[in-house]
Amino acid sequence: MIKSSPTVKDSAFCYGEPKIVMAWVMLRKLILLNFIFFPCLAVASRIAIEADRIIDGIADQPLVSTVILVDNGLIVDVGGRELIDPNYQYIDLTGNTLMPGLxxxxxxxxxxxxxxxxxxxxxxxxxxxxxxxxxxxxxxxxxxxxxxxxxxxxxxxxxxxxxxxxxxxxxxxxxxxxxxxxxxxxxxxxxxxxxxxxxxxxxxxxxxxxxxxxxxxxxxxxxxxxxxxxxxxxxxxxxxxxxxxxxxxxxxxxxxxxxxxxxxxxxxxxxxxxxxxxxxxxxxxxxxxxxxxxxxxxxxxxxxxxxxxxxxxxxxxxxxxxxxxxxxxxxxxxxxxxxxxxxxxxxxxxxxxxxxxxxxxxxxxxxxxx
Ligand SMILES: [Zn+2]
The missing domain is CATH 3.20.20.140 (Metal-dependent hydrolases)
Structure with a gap:
């Protein structure tokens, strides 16, 4: 399983909870993981997002075949498909690359x-x-x-x-x-x-x-x-x-x-x-x-x-x-x-x-x- 740091912020500069709010899609396609395009996120507190690649801002290469688990707006785990859990709402973004908000x-x-x-x-x-x-x-x-x-x-x-x-x-x-x-x-x-x-x-x-x-x-x-x-x-x-x-x-x-x-x-x-x-x-x-x-x-x-x-x-x-x-x-x-x-x-x-x-x-x- 490929794991990386679950947070996306520098605590010296940001207050509040870190959360995934957007995903950058290669080839100039942009998908925002927010409530406009995914109204279900407004009610789902536990979400599993699967993508081909994740740029986590830490590794010098994108993580491949990855799943992100989000619990109450907080990234709690990043890893392989074994993380997919029926208790989490599954969002399929395969074919796309995700990165943290800027x-x-x-x-x-x-x-x-x-x-x-x-x-x-x-x-x-x-x-x-x-x-x-x-x-x-x-x-x-x-x-x-x-x-x-x-x-x-x-x-x-x-x-x-x-x-x-x-x-x-x-x-x-x-x-x-x-x-x-x-x-x-x-x-x-x-x-x-x-x-x-x-x-x-x-x-x-x-x-x-x-x-x-x-x-x-x-x-x-x-x-x-x-x-x-x-x-x-x-x-x-x-x-x-x-x-x-x-x-x-x-x-x-x-x-x-x-x-x-x-x-x-x-x-x-x-x-x-x-x-x-x-x-x-x-x-x-x-x-x-x-x-x-x-x-x-x-x-x-x-x-x-x-x-x-x-x-x-x-x-x-x-x-x-x-x-x-x-x-x-x-x-x-x-x-x-x-x-x-x-x-x-x-x-x-x-x-x-x-x-x-x-x-x-x-x-x-x-x-x-x-
Ligand atoms: Zn200035």
Whole structure:
């Protein structure tokens, strides 16, 4: 009997029960093992699924002639035909290949335009929620079954409401974890700089300055459902007028965020491009570094020691520099891609060789998923 690990998740990134929700069929045919195509799954709690091959994400080859047993949404065994049991509802997917649902650990489903800071000011939270719901359903249909939301440019908590209605079964969508907002300093990556001082606007990020405001914001995020805290530690490539090589939060503010979140058992994700900002965030005890563009070797070693994840978000740079997008910082992003992309790839390769744990984050927004 061929056996493999019964779970499909990394507990560091996903909360909730692991379950099979989709099966990828080779030759461009997609079968979703969900309630649309298999209404029987809504009532059957014990299911045996037989397929020709299973890509389990662990072995370097697909498992062949395999059966998966699912009990109450949980994969309890993977093996040969001897697992087929009359007490389990049998689903015949022979001729097909199955794989686990894909997990994107860096997503912004409510951001619906490339010039997202302006779009944030032009559209309501309800509009963002409706568009975001559509994006999430498209992602699920494409095989993405879990997303970690890294803040959305939304004043309210629409991503938490979306998560709630999905969990309640009102709408179908991927499992969501993550942060409602990204926390930023004044003039940081989550602030908006292109309005006059007379204009009282609410920026796309949650603006916090000083230890007390950081603590309060962390508590508020958790109060309204965030199970990650997202910090914009350095400048951002897409925030108008920003410089990714600047560090914005102080070490004291970072420590306050991590300490406060830890009281609730909530991990912190740090958006950080500048090497110094990455090091400061790792030293403060964040669980993951988002982007990590200018990471140095010493910090890679520190991440290995502390078990910090790197989420390099490589793909979004390609999309934003491909010339088809239109946004304020386009020239800056194209220039970086030309000059810095090879160095960036080399640094991610070095992090991998040194043993840094790397997770896949796409960093695309709702509008990119067509
Ligand atoms: Zn992002």
């Amino acid at each position: 997990i994107d650990v860096h997503s912004h489903p409510l951001i619906h335009a490339e010039d997202y800071q302006l779009a944030h000011l032009q559209t309501s939270s309800a509009y963002k929620a409706l568009k975001g719901m559509k994006s999430l359903q498209r992602l699920l249909a494409a095989g993405w079954t879990t997303l970690r939301v890294m803040g959305d440019s939304d004043v309210y908590y629409a991503n938490q409401d979306i998560r709630r209605v999905i969990e309640e079964g009102v709408f179908q969508g991927p499992r969501l974890v993550g942060a409602a907002h990204y926390l930023s300093t004044t003039a940081g990556g989550g602030d908006i700089r292109f309005f006059s001082p007379e204009q009282q606007i609410i920026p796309d990020g949650l603006i916090v300055d000083g230890i007390d405001e950081v603590r309060r914001a962390v508590r508020q995020e958790i109060k309204f459902g965030s199970d990650w805290i997202k910090l914009l530690v350095t400048g951002a490539f897409m925030s108008a007028g920003d410089n990714p090589k600047n560090v914005h939060f102080s070490p004291e503010e970072l420590l306050a965020a991590v300490t406060e979140a830890a009281r609730f058992g909530v991990p912190v994700a740090a958006h950080a491009h500048a090497a110094e900002g990455i090091r400061m965030a790792v030293e403060a005890g964040v669980r993951s570094i988002e982007h990590g563009t200018f990471i140095d070797n010493a910090t890679m070693d520190l991440m290995v020691k502390k078990g910090t994840f790197l989420v390099p978000t490589l793909y979004v740079g390609d999309v934003l520099a491909d010339g088809n997008s239109d946004y304020r910082e386009k020239e800056f992003n194209i220039a970086f891609k030309k000059q810095g992309q090879n160095d960036l790839l080399a640094r991610v390769g070095e992090a991998y060789r040194r043993g840094v744990k790397i997770a896949a984050g796409v960093d695309l927004c709702g509008y990119n998923h067509n």
